[in-house]
Amino acid sequence: QVQLVESGGGLVQAGGSLRLSCAASGRTFSAYFMGWFRQAPGKERQFLASIKWSEGTTYYADSVKGRFTISRDNAKNTVYLQMNSLKPDDTAVYYCATRSRGGEYDQWGQGTQVTVSS
Numbered sequence: 503q504v505q506l507v508e509s510g511g512g513l514v515q516a517g518g519s520l521r522l523s524c525a526a527s528g529r530t531f532s533a534y535f536m537g538w539f540r541q542a543p544g545k546e547r548q549f550l551a552s553i554k555w556s557e558g559t560t561y562y563a564d565s566v567k568g569r570f571t572i573s574r575d576n577a578k579n580t581v582y583l584q585m586n587s588l589k590p591d592d593t594a595v596y597y598c599a600t601r602s603r604g605g606e607y608d609q610w611g612q613g614t615q616v617t618v619s620s
Contacts, residue, residue, distance in 0.1 A: 508613065524583075525578065536581045538599075597613045
């Protein structure tokens with residue numbers, strides 16, 4: 503099972519930036535995609551971005567493309583989410599997750615709170 507440890511969340515003013523990190527350990531060889539999601543109170547979990555581990559191909563939700571960037575550091579088994587031009591609506595708990603090839607996102611981090619103040 504893949505273990506995911508997230509960091510980088512916190513409080514930031516609107517227009518500011520944060521960089522979230524997700525360090526993976528354990529059976530990382532089973533991870534095909536790594537992705538970022540968020541969930542605000544009373545709302546459904548929302549897909550934000552993903553990266554194919556083997557190739558580095560990236561995918562973004564329309565709501566965040568142009569502002570958020572997903573990247574990886576293979577040597578550190580870490581995925582990042584650079585978030586720029588943050589808005590109060592970005593306030594949520596942010597999660598990283600992995601999925602195997604042909605599977606679903608089933609390995610999740612504990613989540614990290616991102617709060618954007620106006």
